[in-house]
Amino acid sequence: MRVQLKASHFLAGLSGMGSILLWCILIIFNPYTDVMNWSPALNTFILLFLPGCLALIAMVYSYRLLLLIAFGWSILPSLYMAGTPGIFAWFGVTSIGYLFAYLLMKPSRPI
Template identity: 40%
Template structure:
């Protein structure tokens, strides 16, 4: 498996895992998050992770860039928190890196 695909897969799986911890087993609140927070983070963290997973599997850099841009605002917010969830910022950047590497790999194959 190419490193490009691996980066995207790891980032998307890590984001989904982090979201499950955040929404259902949050160690900082010891209770489930409120429904509105769960819905907002589902659409801004979990679904972009699914898009990135799909982009990694079918090797489409555009999907990786979409996932990056889509998750960036809330990922930047969580990256500034003193918690485990700052990892969302790292996974979002990994979407970008994976997309760039996919584009580079695609260009080098066409030469």
């Protein structure tokens, strides 16, 4: 069986993995802080990492609504991070990627 890669699935996967990777960089290799603070790590985990995981689940199961939820969940912290200098401004791009993947994914057929 041949697997067809759709643009929406590719974009959802790229955005989800990008968000997860950026979160790991933010927490582990953050050049702006010397110590590991658990409160910001937990907040950004909930607001930036989990929507990335949700986008990956939406990609695997072709479930559009999860992409819209991931976008709505991550848009405000992503816009905040997009206003910062450096690599973390890419969080805004990953959030917009969720929206574009949602718009590109075709709705499922009614049963």
